[in-house]
Amino acid sequence: MALKLYPIGMQTFSEIREKDMLYVDKTEYVYRMSHGSGKFFFLSRPRRFGKSLLVSTMKSYFEGCKELFKGLAIERLETEWIKYPVLHFSMAGGKHMDKESLEDFLGHRLLDEELRFGIIEHPTNANDRLINLIRTIYNKMGKPVVVLIDEYDAPLLDVVHEDDHLPVLRNVMRNFFSPLKDCDQYLRFVFLTGITKFSQVSIFSELNNIINISMDPRYDGICGITKDELITYMSEDVDSLAQRLQFTHEQTLQRLTLQYDGYHFTWPSADVFNPFSLLNCLDSGRLGSYWFESGTPTYLIEMMRKFNLKPSNIGGMRADSASFDAPTERMASIVPLLYQSGYLTIKDYDEDIDLYTLGIPNNEIRVGLYSSLLPNFLGEEVVEGRVVIANMSRCINNGDMDGALELLRTFLETVPYCDNTAYEGHYQQMMYVVFSLLTPYRITVEQRTSRGRTDMTLETERYVYIMELKFGKSTDEALAQIEDRKYAKAFALSGKDVIKVGINFDVDKEHNIVDWKVLGAQTNNYNNG
Structure with missing residues (x-):
């Protein structure tokens, strides 16, 4: 049986269904929301998590496109299939704009909808145009209007750190959204998606009846792909990937889980995979970092x-x-x-x-996030640093922490020293970043145990490394702390070899690792003195 094509990057429900591409059924959520007691809803989810496809699904549903939902959950739930007029606004194209450009952008979005519904005459400002649009459609078609607004906060995110520009653009968006409250009697359903919540945008400061479902347990799997959905819809896809990677089915599921799973948007919650990365992986046969490759905000x-x-x-x-x-x-x-x-x-x-x-949800996010922080510690040596970290990863997988630390110490000698690195915190944070980039291992910083917190623990398939950092002291003192606080007991049932590592820095003269000791599965040690 041939596998269905993956709708990678596709956000139009009708196109996916008409081409019989893979679709993970979210229509039960749509029915639940549209037949509940509320009228105004807001959903926050990360970028590329399927928000736009969800909005497109709602558009097809409210427009009564019954044929597109054949075989889906909503087919057995819906009995009326009433066709409503739908206004669909995507704010995704409103990024990197000043006030005038954003006003023009919103004007064109309104014009698109006005032309679609045959409205030729309209007021000049966006606020009155949206009111006129909703009322005219209601009077013309005799049915309440559905308003779907995707990525409402896109024009604001890029200036969220700018105290001067944010208020200006926020006011533009507030004026655009404000008619929604006054048009309540003409509306059937209003749904907005975004990443964040800006309080001064009128949808949140004035619409006191908007229901935020972002952390509602009833909607935990409304976006993304849950573990159950992966097994139900894509079991054969996992088998195909397993053959390409030369893993068993269970090993492949485990790798996919470590790399892309781990999202919870409420508690308790189903485990949710990043859909963009998961589908890209199944399509390419490679466990890559697709979400970060598509851009770090x-x-x-x-x-x-x-x-x-x-x-x-x-x-x-x-x-x-x-x-x-x-x-x-x-x-x-x-x-x-x-x-x-x-x-x-x-x-x-x-x-x-x-x-x-x-x-941090999973390996992909951990590596991508810390990679974006690496230039803060390695300056212009980032490319070479990533090569060193990759070689360190191979050493650690083979149980050779001595070799890994020697690679790191040698590399740090090439990184230019500057005044703002002459303190313990800089090197401590650098070590966190470097060890967090080691893949495909599980890194935990300041892991809680019954006797305190470890500086860092690193788990591979065979080893658990417990690391304690000291500055201008001794590796014996570092190892003594690991022993005294019995950190290793936390991993007694792991079935893995526990390796204890004491690392000592000199931040005054050497500005580097000066010595370390490794005990446990290894008995080697290194001393630069």
Whole structure:
């Protein structure tokens, strides 16, 4: 049986269905939302997570295209198939614009819809044009209007770190969206998608009845591909990939899970795969970093700098429920933005104290995120640094931590010293970044044990490396801390060899690793003195 073609990068539901391409059925969510008690809904998900396809699916549904839904869940749920007029606005093209350009862009989006519904005369400003558009369509067709707005925040994200430009563009968007509240009686359904939540945009500051389903357990799998969906819809695709990679079916599932799974948008939640990366992998037969290859958002790196976020603090962050609902432009922490952008996900939730634990979802995100931070530590030596890290990875996989650290020490001698690196924190954070880029291993920084937190732990298929860093002290002291706090006990049931590593830096003269000791499966040590 031939496998169906993958709709990579395709966002039009009708085209996917007409060409009989692979479609993971999300129509039950559409029916549930459209037949609930609300009328206005908002969904936040990371980029390339299927938001646009979901909006397109809704468009076909509300336009009554029954034939496109044959065999899908909604076919057995819907009995009326009423055709409604649908206004579909995508703001994805409104990026990198000044005030005038954005106003022109919105004007053209309105013009497209006006021409589609045969409306020739219209007011001049966007606010009145949207009101006129909705009312005219309602009066002309005798049915309430459906409004679908995809990526509503796209024009704002690139200036979220700019205190001067953000308020100007935000006001433009607020004026565009504000008619939705006044047009309530003419509307059947309103759905908006985005990555973040800007409080001063009127859809959130004025529409007090908008329902945010972003963290609603009933919609945990509305975007992305869950583990059950992968097994149900793509079992043969996994078999095909397994043959290409020369793995078993179960080994392939495990690799796919480590690389692309791990997203949770509520708790408890089904495990959700990044759909863009998963489909690209199944299509190409390569476990690549497709999500990051498609572009790292500039706004996120700028915001990380603005909040002075340390690499070691990215994993294991904690936040209460109110943090996720905080206005993007008035964030006191970067945690909500990292979560909404897909770089952190929910790992646990303590209901008693209303506290979420957040972490990096999977290997693809870990490697891509830390790669984007690497230039902060290696300067112009980034390309050579990545080669060194790849060679270190091979050493570590073979149980040769001595060889890996020697490669790193030799390389660091080539990195120019500057004043802002003459402190312990710089080298500690550099080590976190370097070891986080080692693939395909599991890296944990400051992992909690019953007796404290390890500096770093690194797990390969065979080994667990427990690492303790010291600055101007001794490797014996580092190893003693690992022993005294019994860090190795946390991995007693792993079935893997535990290797203890003490690393010592000199930040005053050498500006490098000066010695280390490796104990456990290995008995080697290195001393530069």
